[in-house]
């Protein structure tokens with residue numbers, strides 16, 4: 001992959017992707033440049049940790065960059081697109097990880113027919129275990145979509161989806177790790193309250209989640225079949241599931257996914273609003 005990739009934004013999501021890319025060895029560290037708004041300490045931290053290049057915005061040699069990965073907060077998108085616009089050529093691709101920012105919004109704020117691809121990774125990119133969605137914009141050529149998929153696969157599984165599925169994908173996979181971390185917080189707490197050492201409680205919880213996820217991935221059985229296999233009549237699992245149901249555990253997960261997906265939609269709507277009139 002002889003391409004130069006510049007991250008604009010050096011926060012937790014940029015680091016997770018950089019870490020996954022570097023570990024995969026599909027991209028060499030010197031192909032990656034990271035840049036941010038002002039935090040030089042952070043740039044140096046990433047530079048030394050991953051052996052990548054770190055540059056202040058004014059040091060970026062725009063012409064030599066093939067791919068820009070936008071990884072700042074959605075609220076900062078307008079200023080970034082505006083500052084990128086004068087420097088772009090038609091061969092350069094803009095990949096955005098920003099939640100709720102549509103490809104058409106970006107296309108409208110960039111030179112005509114600029115190649116734009118929207119992706120939604122998650123923080124498990126850090127260890128090569130992301131589930132990442134890819135939604136190409138109107139002008140992204142096939143070879144760039146294929147290239148982006150290969151790049152995203154360097155840190156996990158990647159799926160090309162229609163952009164209108166991005167909100168639900170974000171609800172399930174983009175935000176998803178947080179639901180499992182929250183679950184782990186509860187598992188650890190329950191273990192602690194029953195007298196387990198917190199490290200052991202954490203390890204047992206993580207191994208149990210990992211085992212269940214691998215069973216779904218590696219065995220040809222549905223989650224329902226797998227759940228039934230654990231559940232002996234009138235046994236411990238039946239009691240656990242009854243309590244989960246009583247406390248609406250399933251509904252809570254559905255609500256979390258829908259809540260995140262709705263917020264992703266809302267964020268897109270907010271961007272579509274015309275600016276307030278000034279006097």
Ligand SMILES: NC(=O)C1=CN([C@@H]2O[C@H](COP(=O)(O)OP(=O)(O)OC[C@H]3O[C@@H](n4cnc5c(N)ncnc54)[C@H](OP(=O)(O)O)[C@@H]3O)[C@@H](O)[C@H]2O)C=CC1
Pocket residue numbers: 008009010011012013014035036037038039040042071072073074076079080097098099120121122123174175
């Ligand atoms: N965190 C997650 O799990 C996921 C996040 N995302 C998306 O990733 C994006 C980043 O999230 P996250 O990493 O958590 O955010 P962080 O707050 O950790 O990082 C934001 C980064 O953007 C930089 N930045 C701000 N303005 C500019 C600018 N004008 N030019 C260049 N860089 C700029 C900041 O630099 P400085 O510190 O110098 O201000 C900082 O490095 C969000 O849009 C989010 O929707 C998508 C999937 C998952």
Ligand SMILES: O=C(O)[C@@H]1CCC=N1
Pocket residue numbers: 099170174175
């Ligand atoms: O919370 C957020 O908005 C971002 C997008 C998906 C995960 N984190």
